Amino acid sequence: MLEELKKRVYEANMLLPKYGLVTFTWGNVSEIDRETGYFAIKPSGVDYEKLRPEDMVIVDLDGKVVEGHYNPSSDTPTHVELYKAFSNIGGIVHTHSPWATSWAQAGRGIPCYGTTHADYLYGTVPCVRNLTKEELKAYEVNTGVLIAEAFQTNDYEAMPAVLCKNHGPFTWGKDGLEAVHNAVVLEEVAKMGARCEMINPKVGPAPQELMDKHYYRKHGENAYYGQ
Numbered sequence: 001m002l003e004e005l006k007k008r009v010y011e012a013n014m015l016l017p018k019y020g021l022v023t024f025t026w027g028n029v030s031e032i033d034r035e036t037g038y039f040a041i042k043p044s045g046v047d048y049e050k051l052r053p054e055d056m057v058i059v060d061l062d063g064k065v066v067e068g069h070y071n072p073s074s075d076t077p078t079h080v081e082l083y084k085a086f087s088n089i090g091g092i093v094h095t096h097s098p099w100a101t102s103w104a105q106a107g108r109g110i111p112c113y114g115t116t117h118a119d120y121l122y123g124t125v126p127c128v129r130n131l132t133k134e135e136l137k138a139y140e141v142n143t144g145v146l147i148a149e150a151f152q153t154n155d156y157e158a159m160p161a162v163l164c165k166n167h168g169p170f171t172w173g174k175d176g177l178e179a180v181h182n183a184v185v186l187e188e189v190a191k192m193g194a195r196c197e198m199i200n201p202k203v204g205p206a207p208q209e210l211m212d213k214h215y216y217r218k219h220g221e222n223a224y225y226g227q
């Protein structure tokens, strides 16, 4: 079932070790087929070297496995919540990439300090709060619910990334590949932001006009540069 989707999701997952975004199996990519409402996701705990396209697990938007010989990623319920909340996205990535995860563990959003950030991410990358003891009973579901809540006041298309406190980043995009692209951008931006604060602890965010110039020339109706 959905063999082409599984292949795409496999290939997108294999980009995570290629770009240094995962250690061991600490990450996952999924992509949804909006017609069927099924998505393919990496199986849980399978080494990247051993991963094959046919190992991708097909899941529905109730979080039920439709097809697969492995368990789906442990983060599957979070992917489900994000697909339900963000109707225009087609792919999701979760990693524990070290720089983005360091900001997440510190509980801080990443301010926009420069044009690389502004080219892809409009404004501060938000960091969502810890889950309460009660919320932790359905940890992965509530991680997704919390992200969706945070984006009631944020544009998920202009900010395709989030940090979850004490956990790590999620990114999304029109498909799995774009979500991976955004995960790579996020990690670079997280690294540069941390170094920027180290070099100049008093640094402030990039001017709004510069941020607008860079973001809007690549996004929206009047964009004149592709990504």
Ligand SMILES: O=C(CO)[C@@H](O)[C@@H](O)COP(=O)(O)O
Binding pocket: 025, 026, 027, 028, 042, 043, 044, 045, 046, 072, 073, 074, 075, 094
């Ligand atoms: O969040 C975590 C671990 O803290 C998980 O994302 C990570 O280990 C990946 O788990 P899966 O192998 O996808 O089940």
